[in-house]
Amino acid sequence: MESPALSIPEAPSLVPPALRGILPLVIAIPTLALFHWSLTGSDFATYLLSVVGVNIILAVSLNIVNGMTGQFSIGHAGFMAVGAYIAGYTSLQLKEVALSFLPVAASDQVLFLLALLAGGAAAAACGFLVGLPSLRLRGDYLAIVTLGFGEIIRVFVQNTDAFGRALGLSGIPQYSSPGMVFFWVFLVVLAARRLAGSSHGRSLWAIREDEVAAEAMGVDTTGYKVRAFVFSSFFAGIAGGLFAHFVPIINPGSFTFVRSMEIVVMVVLGGLGSTTGAFVAAIFLTLLPEGMRSLFGALGTEGSLAQRVDQIRMPIYGLLLVVLMLSRPQGLFGTKEIWDVLPRWLPRKRRGLA
Amino acid sequence: MRRLAPMLLAALAVMAGACEKKTQPTPSGEAGTQAAQGQSGSTVSGTPAAGSDTILLGQVGALTGGQATFGISTRNGIELALKEANAAGGVNGKKLAIRVYDNQSKPEEAAQAATRLITQDKVVLILGDVASSNSLAMAEKAQAAGVPMITPSSTNTTVTQKGDFIFRVCFIDPFQGFVMAKFAREDLKLGKVAVLQDNKSAYSIDLSDVFTRKFTEMGGKVATTESYSQGDTDYRAQLTAIKKTQPDGIYVPGYYSEVGVIARQAREVGLKVPLMGGDGWDSEKLFELGGSAISGSYFSNHYSPDNPDPRVQKFIADYKAAYGGVPDALAALGYDAARVAVEALKRAKDLSGPAVRDAIAQTKDFPGVAGTVTLDDNRNAVKSAVVLKVGDGKTQYVTTISP
Numbered sequence: 214m215e216s217p218a219l220s221i222p223e224a225p226s227l228v229p230p231a232l233r234g235i236l237p238l239v240i241a242i243p244t245l246a247l248f249h250w251s252l253t254g255s256d257f258a259t260y261l262l263s264v265v266g267v268n269i270i271l272a273v274s275l276n277i278v279n280g281m282t283g284q285f286s287i288g289h290a291g292f293m294a295v296g297a298y299i300a301g302y303t304s305l306q307l308k309e310v311a312l313s314f315l316p317v318a319a320s321d322q323v324l325f326l327l328a329l330l331a332g333g334a335a336a337a338a339c340g341f342l343v344g345l346p347s348l349r350l351r352g353d354y355l356a357i358v359t360l361g362f363g364e365i366i367r368v369f370v371q372n373t374d375a376f377g378r379a380l381g382l383s384g385i386p387q388y389s390s391p392g393m394v395f396f397w398v399f400l401v402v403l404a405a406r407r408l409a410g411s412s413h414g415r416s417l418w419a420i421r422e423d424e425v426a427a428e429a430m431g432v433d434t435t436g437y438k439v440r441a442f443v444f445s446s447f448f449a450g451i452a453g454g455l456f457a458h459f460v461p462i463i464n465p466g467s468f469t470f471v472r473s474m475e476i477v478v479m480v481v482l483g484g485l486g487s488t489t490g491a492f493v494a495a496i497f498l499t500l501l502p503e504g505m506r507s508l509f510g511a512l513g514t515e516g517s518l519a520q521r522v523d524q525i526r527m528p529i530y531g532l533l534l535v536v537l538m539l540s541r542p543q544g545l546f547g548t549k550e551i552w553d554v555l556p557r558w559l560p561r562k563r564r565g566l567a
Numbered sequence: 568m569r570r571l572a573p574m575l576l577a578a579l580a581v582m583a584g585a586c587e588k589k590t591q592p593t594p595s596g597e598a599g600t601q602a603a604q605g606q607s608g609s610t611v612s613g614t615p616a617a618g619s620d621t622i623l624l625g626q627v628g629a630l631t632g633g634q635a636t637f638g639i640s641t642r643n644g645i646e647l648a649l650k651e652a653n654a655a656g657g658v659n660g661k662k663l664a665i666r667v668y669d670n671q672s673k674p675e676e677a678a679q680a681a682t683r684l685i686t687q688d689k690v691v692l693i694l695g696d697v698a699s700s701n702s703l704a705m706a707e708k709a710q711a712a713g714v715p716m717i718t719p720s721s722t723n724t725t726v727t728q729k730g731d732f733i734f735r736v737c738f739i740d741p742f743q744g745f746v747m748a749k750f751a752r753e754d755l756k757l758g759k760v761a762v763l764q765d766n767k768s769a770y771s772i773d774l775s776d777v778f779t780r781k782f783t784e785m786g787g788k789v790a791t792t793e794s795y796s797q798g799d800t801d802y803r804a805q806l807t808a809i810k811k812t813q814p815d816g817i818y819v820p821g822y823y824s825e826v827g828v829i830a831r832q833a834r835e836v837g838l839k840v841p842l843m844g845g846d847g848w849d850s851e852k853l854f855e856l857g858g859s860a861i862s863g864s865y866f867s868n869h870y871s872p873d874n875p876d877p878r879v880q881k882f883i884a885d886y887k888a889a890y891g892g893v894p895d896a897l898a899a900l901g902y903d904a905a906r907v908a909v910e911a912l913k914r915a916k917d918l919s920g921p922a923v924r925d926a927i928a929q930t931k932d933f934p935g936v937a938g939t940v941t942l943d944d945n946r947n948a949v950k951s952a953v954v955l956k957v958g959d960g961k962t963q964y965v966t967t968i969s970p
Binding site for chain 1 (some may be wrong): 687772
């Protein structure tokens with residue numbers, strides 16, 4: 214039997230040091246390309262997976278504030294709306310523009326990326342503006358401020374002609390694809406994981422556990438909270454931008470307080486502070502209503518049962534949430550991550566093989 | 568060990584991808600076939616409804632959420648029409664069936680449900696929705712897939728502009744604003760009117776814009792335009808501002824849920840003048856919420872249950888027998904939309920998208936319960952509107968105004 218101390222240095226040698234930094238990209242891009250290719254032609258799967266992806270980005274990014282830092286933001290849909298409208302508006306303005314040195318499809322994707330980044334940046338700027346004054350406070354104040362912010366954005370959009378007012382913005386070029394959405398899912402998960410392990414992340418955890426103690430240890434609590442908040446808002450803006458490019462019409466009704474709560478529910482259900490939890494809960498909760506539709510469809514074909522039941526889908530969804538939270542109050546994953554659990558047995562297995 | 572994490576992540580992503588894929592084994596092939604059909608329309612019998620002896624239609628409606636009574640009324644109307652059509656032998660020997668999906672009154676859900684109907688259930692035709700933003704979301708998907716769509720009651724002009732597969736069996740918003748302006752000016756002889764619009768609804772804004780323009784053109788004066796947001800519960804501030812201008816009437820083109828409360832509060836602040844509105848008022852709930860305060864008000868609508876036409880009376884009797892209660896305009900329009908669809912399916916040479924589309928486009932002088940339907944070149948129905956007076960617990964037919 215080798216000692217663990219010996220076996221650990223062995224494992225990393227599998228990957229050349231120069232490759233380590235970009236390894237995730239090297240793996241992810243072909244995977245995503247394959248994923249994208251496998252979905253070509255199936256509109257429904259494409260649409261549904263795009264919604265799933267957007268929800269994952271929202272849940273994972275909100276988890277940085279609500280889970281890791283222990284603050285309580287309930288205005289994520291507001292940041293999403295900023296991203297959606299700014300990115301959508303940018304794309305709408307650039308609709309006729311094409312970069313001459315690129316083929317049309319590639320040029321569209323470049324412009325799409327630009328629009329997304331514009332949306333993300335706008336959301337991040339809003340996050341900074343909202344976060345700076347309110348994160349100096351403690352406790353529930355942030356919840357109230359973010360709630361107010363979400364409503365302000367919605368009302369603002371509703372009364373702005375350039376954003377289509379109440380009817381919403383339609384005609385945004387539908388550039389998005391599951392490949393693109395999941396590329397951002399990959400980025401947000403990677404960023405969240407790297408953040409959690411960094412010293413920056415440790416400070417966030419410290420704030421979550423005890424803000425006074427963290428401050429006493431020299432953690433600049435406001436600074437860290439604001440940075441986490443801006444980071445989270447940026448990804449919410451990106452999610453909104455993606456959303457605007459596959460949903461035919463964006464409308465203030467899609468960014469209500471209820472939407473924010475749905476994201477909070479995903480984070481809480483997954484386990485506050487667990488990126489894996491947010492990821493899994495987002496997938497689960499997005500597919501659940503659609504799954505119920507399939508189930509009911511299978512039960513009664515064209516009879517009235519299936520039709521009546523489509524109406525009670527949402528109450529059942531609510532009931533399931535109550536049951537889940539009662540049976541597992543710490544969330545599905547607690548604060549555990551899948552990468553905390555798996556590597557413990559992986560090296561052991563490798564040793565067995567050797 | 569940490570380096571493993573990204574790999575695991577990637578693996579997880581793959582697994583997630585694989586799992587989703589499994590639940591939809593067919594669409595990639597099927598969607599392709601359907602797209603091909605949409606383009607060529609030459610496929611012989613491999614129609615979307617696929618060989619069996621039923622023709623499947625789809626409906627997307629708001630069965631839950633803010634405008635639930637609209638979606639449910641529409642569904643009842645459609646169900647009734649299909650039941651009758653099936654009893655009369657169906658379409659060329661095939662029975663009609665409908666699959667209804669809820670969109671929770673949200674456009675992204677509407678797009679999702681429409682995509683599901685098109686790619687998973689492979690419906691021949693889609694009916695719905697009431698709210699224009701939801702219809703717009705669906706229209707985009709239906710147009711792209713080449714599946715005809717008929718909206719029973721989306722009155723926003725932009726809906727049918729989405730493309731040649733999108734139709735409607737109701738009039739459009741500008742017309743309703745015009746109807747009320749004409750009625751207020753010529754029948755009620757009002758001089759000065761205040762407008763209270765719902766800023767959250769494009770429908771309300773459209774109606775109030777056209778009303779304001781037409782009413783001013785006809786020599787009237789719009790004293791003030793105040794606004795509220797759907798879901799508000801207190802309108803006293805706006806109503807007090809309106810009261811200061813001493814109008815002869817107030818135009819409130821909102822939805823029944825707010826209008827009832829607005830009426831009560833208007834009487835509370837001492838405004839005794841009649842209120843006027845559009846088809847968003849049309850619900851049994853209006854009487855419940857408005858009580859006596861709403862009596863004596865007027866609204867424009869698609870149809871009136873008082874219409875003595877035997878066809879209308881038969882529809883009302885059948886509806887009452889099946890669902891209880893007098894059908895509202897949305898039920899009537901749902902009924903009409905479904906019947907227009909059935910007639911078109913009978914005329915269509917096959918069940919492919921373009922064939923059905925051409926058949927619907929030919930609809931002319933179709934005798935619906937909510938007026939005679941003729942589709943114009945923009946795929947909008949040209950028909951007259953009725954003005955109803957709100958009485959004690961019921962509405963009363965006042966007049967019909969033609970375009």
